[in-house]
Amino acid sequence: MWLKDSSIGRKLVMSISGLALVFFLLFHGAMNVALVFSEEAYNWICEFLGANWYALVGTLGLAGLVVLHFVYALYLTVQNRLARGKDRYAVTAKREGVEWESENMLVLGFVVIGFLVLHMANFWFKMQFTEIMHILGAHDFSVSEFAPTDGAGLVKALFTTPIWGQVYCVLYLVWLVALWFHLRHGIWSALHTMGFNNLKWMKRVKCIGTLGATLVVGLFAVVVFYYLGYGIGELCAQAPAVVEAVEVIETVPVVDSVEVVVDTVQTVVL
Template structure:
């Protein structure tokens, strides 16, 4: 078992499984974040954030998610370095780009580093404050959840204030675009590695992956931009 996971195929399999797990997280995360655009003063977003913070299933998934990120990053770096070492000087020999190979697939390490930097900023701005240090903006507010007035942290106030800084919005847009390009290759590649691919499905997954990738990228970046332009207090 350990020899299998240590092989190139085993590492690619771990990359694919962890990547698909993280794709599910992105779908859930974007769905909750889209509530930031509901013009109700943040009540619906605060209710969604409260549900995510107090749901027992989410508490179990959260450490698994952290492990998934670490596995994906570590094995991504390992595979990239091993592939470069295996190619050696041959990759510089012709000076021509390999035909049929996308820019994203040739630059997954750079894209991965961009996404990782974006993730660190996200964790520092939100997760650390919500889970560890606290913040004055998180002062409790009351929202209606299924007809019951419920006291929750004002996560909306923290997010809204953070997206009031133009440089943070710019970094988020860059990170979201990097994530989209990363996903445009990673989506179909993950399915191919686990065996769900052939000539016909390779083309379909490539198209589906591009659509999904840019929905995610445009979704996250547009939320930040719209918060900066239209949702800041006067």
């Protein structure tokens, strides 16, 4: 089978699976943006997709694509390491025109897939998985205070809870930065591997890669920044209460223990 046995065939599998995942991300990102405009609209989308047969087929297809892309990445990397031979170069210089991300696609891929696991635990487990359990008969299966169709409530809770919400926002932004670098090389490289490139189009194809990566990541980032701002706004609204708490602590002549401070903060702020 030439898709497995020839180098260009293996790269074609990487290209097609990668591009298909990019299209999925565009679709996913476009749905997320609904959150910024209307929570109701987003929940309607959650209900529409949920655990319907088409959503399940899609999910299985996506899982297959991720596994294919991941397995081929490992296979190609092992082959490429072997092709370098047993002795490594003592000196390797930076080369002009060689982008950093192009040489670190596997590492970036690991970062992306690592955060994907976190993301699945944060949302998929509490939404589609819960619905699947309900369909299978486990009606009281629940891992979240939010209904599986209340996606907006779940997102808002994760990203706006004081401190933890902001931590999640930053984590997701780190994920998006890694994804941006991965796609910036991935998109143009996939088109190049599929043969859609020539001398004239070289710059254009690279530009398409950068634009595509920015569009995908931008769609997701807008939502994260929206909730980051929302969460920080909430924190600021509590700021007077914190100031008050500090004043109360200062009136305590001698702070006997840390617990006194914690108790005071908790009673005043929360």
